[in-house]
Amino acid sequence: MDYSKKLNSKAAALKPSGIRKFFDISEQMDNVISLGVGEPDFQTPWHIRRAGIESLEGGKTRYTANRGMEPLRKEIVKYMKRRFNLTYDPNEVVVTVGGSEAIDLAVRALVEPGDEVLIPQPSFVCYEPIVTLAGGVPVTIELKSYNNFVLTPEQLESKITSKTKALVLPYPSNPTGGIMLRQDLEKIAPIIKKHDLMVISDEIYAELTFGEDRHVSIAEIPDMWERTVIVSGFSKTYSMTGWRLGYALAPEPIISLMTKIHQFAIMSAPTTSQYAAIDALKNGDNDIKKMRNEYNARRRLVVNGFNEIGLTCFEPLGAFYAFPSIKSTGLTSEEFCEKLLYSKKVAMVPGNAFGDSGEGFVRVSYCYSVEHLKEALRRTAEFVKELKDGE
Numbered sequence: 001m002d003y004s005k006k007l008n009s010k011a012a013a014l015k016p017s018g019i020r021k022f023f024d025i026s027e028q029m030d031n032v033i034s035l036g037v038g039e040p041d042f043q044t045p046w047h048i049r050r051a052g053i054e055s056l057e058g059g060k061t062r063y064t065a066n067r068g069m070e071p072l073r074k075e076i077v078k079y080m081k082r083r084f085n086l087t088y089d090p091n092e093v094v095v096t097v098g099g100s101e102a103i104d105l106a107v108r109a110l111v112e113p114g115d116e117v118l119i120p121q122p123s124f125v126c127y128e129p130i131v132t133l134a135g136g137v138p139v140t141i142e143l144k145s146y147n148n149f150v151l152t153p154e155q156l157e158s159k160i161t162s163k164t165k166a167l168v169l170p171y172p173s174n175p176t177g178g179i180m181l182r183q184d185l186e187k188i189a190p191i192i193k194k195h196d197l198m199v200i201s202d203e204i205y206a207e208l209t210f211g212e213d214r215h216v217s218i219a220e221i222p223d224m225w226e227r228t229v230i231v232s233g234f235s236k237t238y239s240m241t242g243w244r245l246g247y248a249l250a251p252e253p254i255i256s257l258m259t260k261i262h263q264f265a266i267m268s269a270p271t272t273s274q275y276a277a278i279d280a281l282k283n284g285d286n287d288i289k290k291m292r293n294e295y296n297a298r299r300r301l302v303v304n305g306f307n308e309i310g311l312t313c314f315e316p317l318g319a320f321y322a323f324p325s326i327k328s329t330g331l332t333s334e335e336f337c338e339k340l341l342y343s344k345k346v347a348m349v350p351g352n353a354f355g356d357s358g359e360g361f362v363r364v365s366y367c368y369s370v371e372h373l374k375e376a377l378r379r380t381a382e383f384v385k386e387l388k389d390g391e
């Protein structure tokens with residue numbers, strides 16, 4: 001059968017994720033030391049796992065309410081108030097299968113065919129394909145390293161047209177580690193308001209900031225709450241990637257529509273994970289603190305390490321990634337990653353996997369033990385030295 005005539009052409013035309021390509025190569029090699037995976041290396045804290053187990057032992061094995069269990073939505077609301085000073089009602093929350101589904105729902109609830117959606121890049125790989133599949137038009141905004149990958153008002157304004165519907169705000173950032181401070185958000189808010197845009201704010205790394213200032217949500221900036229969908233989840237904050245649980249917060253009409261889509265596609269997020277998540281929110285603040293401190297120590301090691309090697313690395317103040325520049329080597333980011341992988345068996349992700357403006361950089365995840373990171377840095381230093389000596 002000629003399947004090309006049977007398959008959805010928009011889906012078929014999507015570019016495969018550039019992150020996967022390098023994992024596929026490295027998985028077939030022995031003794032590869034990876035800095036590639038954007039996933040916490042900690043176990044989910046035991047009390048959270050125990051809550052999941054106890055729910056199973058208690059026979060809690062059925063669907064929940066479509067928008068998520070009420071006790072969980074109430075805990076999410078309390079948590080958002082406690083940690084980020086944001087006020088929501090439990091009706092303004094939908095519990096999803098990871099932040100990933102929350103992004104998909106937000107786009108599908110807001111975007112009409114032909115609507116333009118602004119996507120600052122380099123950024124997480126799913127925004128563009130999801131917008132395309134919804135019939136929208138992704139419009140990328142090239143962030144600059146000399147601005148610490150912050151979205152500036154000028155950059156935002158320059159890409160707005162009469163068709164612009166929404167802005168994806170991806171901070172703290174995967175892959176750059178960049179954050180936007182309150183004063184940065186205050187500069188873009190008037191433009192968002194003036195052009196009547198919606199904001200999909202991906203705050204999945206909100207608990208992972210390392211500077212003096214805590215993460216600030218755009219929803220906290222005056223006039224922004226009513227036009228913001230916050231996407232978040234448990235994967236990164238509590239080391240719960242495999243539990244597949246996330247959530248979105250937004251004004252009720254948006255959440256209702258997102259819930260309707262979720263109801264048809266998913267029914268309800270995993271029940272066991274919802275029980276575990278209630279425990280995470282009630283009893284997990286100390287775990288977050290411990291993991292954040294550990295990430296911070298690794299972050300310093302990695303950033304200093306790359307700068308010493310001569311691969312300039314701006315200070316990432318969020319998430320668990322560093323984004324060193326490899327421009328001084330004269331290689332493209334794909335060439336750099338490929339040569340490094342084959343010659344030193346170290347895996348990193350080329351920056352252009354996160355958009356064209358990521359060219360000249362590599363993404364380094366520091367979700368690994370200090371020994372692992374030190375060995376990767378040692379091999380990378382050797383590689384860069386050999387490149388220079390060979391010139």
Ligand SMILES: Cc1ncc(COP(=O)(O)O)c(C=O)c1O
Binds near residue numbers: 202234236
């Ligand atoms: C920026 C960002 N948003 C969303 C996600 C999705 O996470 P999950 O679906 O596990 O909650 C990720 C995962 O890597 C991410 O980096």
